Amino acid sequence: MNYNKELSNRLREALAHLPDVVEKEMFSGVCFMVDGKMCICVSDDNLLCRIGADAIETAVEGHGCSQMIMNGRPMKDYVYVSPEAFTNQKDFDHWVTLCLEFNPKAKASKKKR
Secondary structure (H helix, E strand, C coil): CCCCHHHHHHHHHHHCCCCCEEEEEECCEEEEEECCEEEEEEECCEEEEECCHHHHHHHHHCCCEEEEEECCEEEEEEEEECHHHCCCHHHHHHHHHHHHHHHHHCCCCCCCC
16 A cells, blocks of 8 residues: 555554554555544545544634545545645644544444454
């Protein structure tokens, strides 16, 4: 898969303090599952952030952020964040924090048998 390895390393470091983080390849990149739930991903050079429906309206007002669309339907909890929206560490940390704050409220997908 062709995704930004440097960005995935930044996320790996940002999540290293958490006890239950698993990496899975999906969405043409790598996703970081926290407590069994998809939390944040690297897709190409973008972040795919699971921030919750309530935070999306405010998030997409900012430059470089758009709601995830899959099969023509908006995904209610997810946004794509382009590199221009996390050029500095403060902005990068902001997106990671939004994802981690939503994670306890997120529903885990059903386990496949």
